[in-house]
Amino acid sequence: MLKKIILLLIAATLVGLFFHFNLNQLLTLDGLKGSMAQFSQLRQESPLLVIGGFFALYVAVTALSLPGAAILTIASGALFGIVEGLIIASFASSIGATLAFLVSRYLLRDSIKQRFPERLAAIDAGIEKEGGFYLFTLRLVPIFPFFLINMLMGVTAFKSWTFYWVSQVGMFLGTFVYVNAGTQLAQIDSLSNILSFNLIVSFALLGLFPLIAKAIVNMIKKRRVYSSWTKPAKFDRNMIVIGAGAGGLVTSYIAAAVKAKVTLIEAGEMGGDCLNYGCVPSKAIIKSAKIAQQIRNAHHYGLEDSTPEFSFKKVMARVHQVITDIAPHDSVERYTNLGVDVVKGYGKLIDPWTVEITYPDGNTTRLTARSIVIATGARPFVPPLPGIEEVGYVTSDTLWDEFAKLDTAPQKLVVLGGGPIGSELAQSFARLGSQVTQVEMAERIMIKEDVEVSEFATQALKNSGVNILTSHQALRCELRDGKKYLIVKHQEQEQAIEYDQLLCAVGRSARLSGYGLEELGIETNRTIQTNEYLGSVDLSRLFLQRIVGLLYKAETLRCSYST
Template sequence: MKKIVLLTVIACLFIGFFYFDLDHLLSLEGLKNGLSEFETQRAAHPVLVGGAFLALYVLITALSLPGAAVMTLAAGALFGLAWGLFIVSFASSIGATLAFLASRYLLNKTVQQRFGDRLKAINEGIKKDGAFYLLTLRLVPVFPFFLINLVMGLTSIRVTTFYWVSQVGMLAGTFVFVNAGTQLAQIESISGILSPSLLFSFALLGIFPLIAKKLLAIIKARRVYAGYKKPSKFDRNLIVIGAGAGGLVTAYIAAAVKAKVTLIEAHKMGGDCLNYGCVPSKALIKSAKLAKQMRHASDYGLENTEVRFSFRAVMARVHDVIRKIEPHDSIERYESLGVEVIQGYGKLIDPWTVEIKLADGQTQHLTSRTIVLATGAQPFVPPLPGIEESGYVTSDTLWDTFSKLDEAPKRLLVLGGGPIGCELAQSFARLGSSVTQVEMASSIMGREDADVTTLAQQSLQEDGVVILTDHKALRCEVNDEGKQLIVEHQGQEKAIGFDVLLCAVGRAPRLQGYGLEDIGIETNRTIVTNDYLETLYPNIYAAGDVAGPYQFTHTAAHQAWYAAVNGLFGHLKKFKVDYRVIPWTTFIDPEVARVGLNEQEAKEKGIAVEVTHYGLDDLDRAIADSATTGFVKVLTKPGKDRILGVTIVGEHSGDLLAEFVLAMKHGLGLNKILGTIHTYPTWAEANKYAAGEWKRAHAPQKILHYLEKYHAWRRG
């Protein structure tokens, strides 16, 4: 009942404000017309007018009514800078607190009960840094003044904290507006509009957000760097820890702009992609694909061949491919580009100092204005009982382990149904292994649409992979029957025998051993960064797998540009990382490539889409290559040719996707793709034909009907 009464009072005051046309008085025109009358009343009753003005200001802000900005200007015009600042400062803070309390009393409990789980992270953030969040909003008001009051009332921030932070945070902005009001009061003629003091006062209104933002950065820096002594000079402009894709590109860019940069790597140059991931897996996939094509040579008018090969030679070729690409990422190349490369283990000592443990046991310390963490990721091994005794391999260790084998493992069990697991399962099945793939979820490649996962599963099964979805791994055992994985399916346990267990359930960022916890850099599965890739310390950045949210070589390189440029030139201009158009490909056969939304994500996010589908069995080049399995699926805004997402399944899908990535990046629609000449006969024509399918579905039927009549008339 109390809430109903309070709501009724607020509603009556709100309606009355507009009913009696009070909003007109709180406009610039109303201020101009009433200024002389206010001046007269203030001169006669200064205390009464001042008190009434304060009470009115409190009421307007408490009810979240429009006009606070005009009243702030009026305060300067009526009471001068000192008294105007005093009145408005307290009135705005008191009114804001009343609005805050009303929001908390009326809505907080209901909102927290209904959305408590979703607000958990926000509540924890407010509890930890609520005062600083509020100060940021007050100094740089991204959101309207009244909205901040109402929203903060829904959080757990203390009332006293809300009041004093509002009082302090709004003081600078209040000063700028009140000062502008004093200048308005002094205008006596048209020429007064161009007075330097008035122009300066209103210039302050425009540049204040920039000044406040800079001030806020200084406050934040003093806060996070408290307890550390900043060096008076630095050994380097930039230090990069980790020489994977993210670290290499960061160092390359820094050297290109003539910064003094040091790249630290504890193991192998090129990181995971060159040594354990992209390069070796694609070399293996190529050999495995050729083996299948030889077995099915009749598909191309030739005789099927019994494939004979040395598995050791296949693995030797994988390492040979790595060796041929190694020079691109070598120490010699990067030193020739101007990068100092140190082989050792880098650890943060303070926000500017890196300790390097060298291979010979010595220790070196370097200071740098900017540090970039590009430490990458490593295979995640689930804590299954008995897994350590199983002699498992991962996508990192299998290359050296399998290189010692004369033939592929007879019984290979792949744990995990993601892209890595699927690529390796299919490849080793084609090379002669009896492969069983275990996935806890209901399908493999669960991030993709159902039609994609169905095709992927069919393809792997055709190559002999036994896929067990909805099977939860429980433990590993070694007994008289050999090695076994015990899984649970539909409430029942069963054992799956294997010779080698390949653990491919995902990758975890490397966070330990780099000093992050020692200096308080926050981690939550990945290193926590802002939109500029800054960590807790504005001079320390993270890029690549360790920063997330994607674990792709190309996104690591993409982030590296932002880390390098923001780190070296952020004091002049910073750039937010652009994640709008991120492509990726799973290199099973046929390949699965995607950029932007798919149907599954669009449904989850409530985004309306129109789906255009083109089957590759209609493409001349696909028919000629006997590779007609797959499709191009384009999601567009309903009724528009704007591309929201593309999924391609088929030969060369990763290459075909590039045209759509370019189109989405630069805002080009399907009409532009349709109007582009594509060489015949090529796989790229699939993109044009997909655009043609969309165009056909949006043909102007009414106009075509009249054109048919027109042509009939022309024929006589």
């Protein structure tokens, strides 16, 4: 602890002396221009002393995180020329940055590690895997406060030698741009020289450098990502789309509309969830249920209330007929006519450009494409409740076929889940005659919506006859004397809810397994993590990527104002 205090005192003293003697005035463009003649004379008298002094000053300014490192870089070009100035600035900046890195590690890492052990461990894992590359990308941005990078990297487990040589290489191009600008600055003797071609080009590079640096980073990232595979010399298709649901159909249609060669792969039904299990059938049954409710409440329209008479089997038959009527719009024939190569089979990624297609007869083939779109949708999530498989359940995918077999609506229906799917189906079947109990573990249904929306939906469901049980946790399913029960817990008390049918509507999980993503190193725990361009990223890189993105935005904004 004493050593740390002493080190802080030394650093504070040096910083105080720096400002006490107004050395910061020298690290400005005006100060630089004003001292050019005097400096040139001193250099002629004692060249080694001047070079050594300038080098030591540069290292000290960088190590102490003092303002003026950028001016010193320009000054090295103005005072020493392009070659000598580049060597001095390049090594002095890297050495100074490494010293600041080591000081930060010595003073801060232990205390931060004690206070935030889990967060720092996650960052250290990312640093160990990708730290060198991301430091390199940060170093390509030349004027952003490098002292922040030095300090932040210092509190991580970044290796000192790696930090030095990556900084040396990463800052070289930016250093060259600023040293070159300094050589031109030294040539300004009159107003006419301000408009010289070389000076305009040099300072134009300062404004363009963030864009150039980003292009270089993207090129390096691309090479790193694809380093494990060999890119095909030519491609069979411009695009391959896996999944013919709403997303896949729209994507393939747009690609074909602009004359791209696109193949659409679907193992199941064309139209995906929307046509076969989601939007279309649910809205069809909502319409039937709404009309039944309007008949019961005909007085709202100046008519006499009445009890609707209907056949539940016919209602379900109508749902399937609506699906059949709309299906041609999503059919293989229609999309083939639109220019899409539709393939019935199972697609799996072999590498970033190759998809292996397994046909229903077991045969396989492979196609390559520049772009591959995974539009495989989601499936209902079934909670692992004890006894649920033995007692039985339906989901928003399976209820349409299962309920079509029934002559009447389920007498006692339990809907597990208070989200939009569970709520709309609970209301619909309540209006069609079921005694519906909706069970939600949260304190209110539609928990992701505003409270006002949740309250409105709750009242509408109750008006339709739904018994809503919030703050009830489902524990297990049981079969007692031939009757089915869902056991829930509310305020530490267990309660058994009898049902004929259990509808699981607690959410959906993305269909990601089995498509080759795991073999390509893409995380698929629940959803694919993506960057701002919806490209796949490694989870350990997310923290560092956000830093890189902020740095680029800050530097671009700075340059737009400075120009």
